[in-house]
Amino acid sequence: MSDEAKGGEQAQARGMPKWVALLPIVLIVGAMGAIGHHHATRNRVRHAPGSLTGEQLYKNYCARCHMPDLKGAGAYPGLRGREVPAEEFTQLVHQGKGLMPAFPELVADDVERLRAYVAERRAAGG
Ligand code: HEC
Numbered sequence: 663m664s665d666e667a668k669g670g671e672q673a674q675a676r677g678m679p680k681w682v683a684l685l686p687i688v689l690i691v692g693a694m695g696a697i698g699h700h701h702a703t704r705n706r707v708r709h710a711p712g713s714l715t716g717e718q719l720y721k722n723y724c725a726r727c728h729m730p731d732l733k734g735a736g737a738y739p740g741l742r743g744r745e746v747p748a749e750e751f752t753q754l755v756h757q758g759k760g761l762m763p764a765f766p767e768l769v770a771d772d773v774e775r776l777r778a779y780v781a782e783r784r785a786a787g788g
Contacts, residue, residue: 711769716779719772723765732783737761742784751777 714722721730727738734740738761746754752773758764768776 712771714772714775716775716777716782719768719776720779723768724776727762732780741780742787745781745784746777748774748777751780 709718709722724741728734728741729738732741752770754762755765755768755773755776
């Protein structure tokens with residue numbers, strides 16, 4: 663009985679260092695991603711591609727015109743009126759339109775997160 667309990671403790675103790683050992687690798691890979699992105703995009707760097715959630719991306723890139731509540735303001739349309747198809751959404755973000763600037767630095771993953779976030783807020787009505 664006590665041997666069994668001991669074995670359980672040891673297994674737990676062995677599991678810990680393995681998990682902790684992964685941390686530096688994750689950090690290094692993350693840092694390399696940030697550095698690579700920095701060189702690629704110069705002064706427009708704000709994040710490593712794929713590192714932000716849709717909500718964070720929206721706040722960083724879009725909320726200043728479309729507003730945090732997605733209702734827009736003045737010349738800037740709200741994003742809750744119609745569901746913009748994925749292809750059109752990507753084109754808008756990458757190429758801009760009228761007063762909307764282009765965001766070529768947003769990789770496909772980021773654009774998809776943004777689109778999903780906007781669609782979710784739209785569906786939730788808030
Ligand atoms: C500088 C202000 C500005 C910023 C920042 C901005 N937009 Fe826009 N956005 C506009 C304007 C203006 C339009 C209307 C363009 C037109 O049709 O002439 C627009 C249109 C859109 C539309 C189409 C809405 C519709 O129903 O036709 C979508 C979707 C959109 N923006 C998403 C985004 C996303 C996502 C971001 C962040 C990556 C973003 N916008 C950042 C100004 C902005």
